[in-house]
Amino acid sequence: MIKRSSSAFYISIALIVLILLVAIFGTWLKPHGIASEDKINMIQYQQDGKTRYNIPPFSPNSTFLLGTDHRGFDMLSLLLNGLKYTLGTTLALTLLRFVIALPWGLWSGTTGKGWGVLKAMQWVVASVPAFVFLFPPLAGMYFGLRLDQWVKADAHYKMLFSATFIILVTFIGVFPLAHQIAERTRYYNDKLFIEASRLMGGSVVHRTVRHLIPCMRNEMTFMFLSEFMQVLFLLGQLAVFNIVLGGTETIGDSDAGYSITITTSGEWLSLIAYGSRYIRLHPWIILSVGTSFALLFLSLQFFLSQLKRRYGSERQLM
Numbered sequence: 001m002i003k004r005s006s007s008a009f010y011i012s013i014a015l016i017v018l019i020l021l022v023a024i025f026g027t028w029l030k031p032h033g034i035a036s037e038d039k040i041n042m043i044q045y046q047q048d049g050k051t052r053y054n055i056p057p058f059s060p061n062s063t064f065l066l067g068t069d070h071r072g073f074d075m076l077s078l079l080l081n082g083l084k085y086t087l088g089t090t091l092a093l094t095l096l097r098f099v100i101a102l103p104w105g106l107w108s109g110t111t112g113k114g115w116g117v118l119k120a121m122q123w124v125v126a127s128v129p130a131f132v133f134l135f136p137p138l139a140g141m142y143f144g145l146r147l148d149q150w151v152k153a154d155a156h157y158k159m160l161f162s163a164t165f166i167i168l169v170t171f172i173g174v175f176p177l178a179h180q181i182a183e184r185t186r187y188y189n190d191k192l193f194i195e196a197s198r199l200m201g202g203s204v205v206h207r208t209v210r211h212l213i214p215c216m217r218n219e220m221t222f223m224f225l226s227e228f229m230q231v232l233f234l235l236g237q238l239a240v241f242n243i244v245l246g247g248t249e250t251i252g253d254s255d256a257g258y259s260i261t262i263t264t265s266g267e268w269l270s271l272i273a274y275g276s277r278y279i280r281l282h283p284w285i286i287l288s289v290g291t292s293f294a295l296l297f298l299s300l301q302f303f304l305s306q307l308k309r310r311y312g313s314e315r316q317l318m
Contacts, residue, residue, distance in 0.1 A: 006306075006309075008302075009306045009309070009310055012299075012303040012305075012306040012307075013306075015299040015302065015303065016299065016300075016303050019296065019299060022083055023084040023087050024084070026079075026080035026081050026084060027081050027084075029080050030077035030080040030081050031074060031076060031077055032073070032074035032076075032077045033077070034077050034265075034266060038073065039072055040056055040068070040071070040072025041055065041056075043055075043058075056068050057072075057278075057282050060284055066288040067282070067288070069262060071251060071262065073266075075285065075288045075289070077266070078263070078266030078271065079268065079271070079288065079289060080266070081266040082263065082268050082270075082271065083296075085266075086267055086269055089245065089267075090231050093169055094224065094231050096166070096170045097174055097227060098224060098227070100178070101174045101175075101178035102178075104118070104178040104181075105179070105182040105185060106182075107204075108178070109181065109184070109186045109189060110189055110204050110207065110212065118182060121179075122175045122179035124175075125176055126175075130230075131234060131238070133172055134169065135238065135241060135243065137164070137168065138161075138164070138165060138238065139241065141161050142161060142243055145160075147161055158246060162245055162246060165243075169234065169235070172234075173231065181220075184216055185212055185216070188212055188215050188216065189207075193211065194207055194211055197210070197211055218311045218312050219312065221307070221311075222312065225303070225307070228300070229301060232300070235269050236269065236272060236297075238269075239269040239270070239272040239273045241273075241276075242276070243273070244267075244269050244270045248262060248263050249261070261274065262274050268292065272286070272289055272290065275288075
């Protein structure tokens, strides 16, 4: 039953539209460039009659409202440019989970086959946080293969890590999602109109496509958004511990024994990984991207809660 829309519902839609607009047009909205020619090595200024030099990263000021990174790139410009990559990565991983879990859950819920295996695997995966499963193997590969030096790392190692990352993040979410879909399918499969369709000769595919999926349309939307946020949160957790996919460059002086791995596009997860390493020296980096990430997550959560309030209820997914 569709409930009357409230002002909160329209506010949530406005937030989502704003996020999408920033993701689409952020590249053109950024106030400063983030290309190689825009790097700032140092800024010359006068103090006490003497010429002095300041090197990046620069703290927030009138020119760079959120400060800069070690290349002198404006943090606000990086955030505006990088949002689309973060949302795109999260969306791709969520779709991969759904491509596997949706047909599996529908088939198991309709036929009853594989229900025991699915329930057992869901219990195993859900017994501990996904981060606990993912961090040891991914961290072992990432640092063991020296992928923290992304530009200098072996190309085959980078490809192997990326494939492993995608497979593990997808795999860890398939069983709970498929189990949830199967449970809702079993619920609707016991309804009289589904039984009538079966008695009239309707195949499993016919009953699923013509009856089950239309009945579960709203719930699937809720599941997808919820899964999207779970993937986003999981990627954020891994980023805090410097486990991210590619799209980075290494700057520094190898002869001096230091190097800095930093995102080339402003992708938010890579910015979190970069900023967390300099939280004490340059706190504005992690504060800007951390606050932006939190606002993004809360906006999505607010939107989902308003959708459920208008088109369904929390009890539907229990």
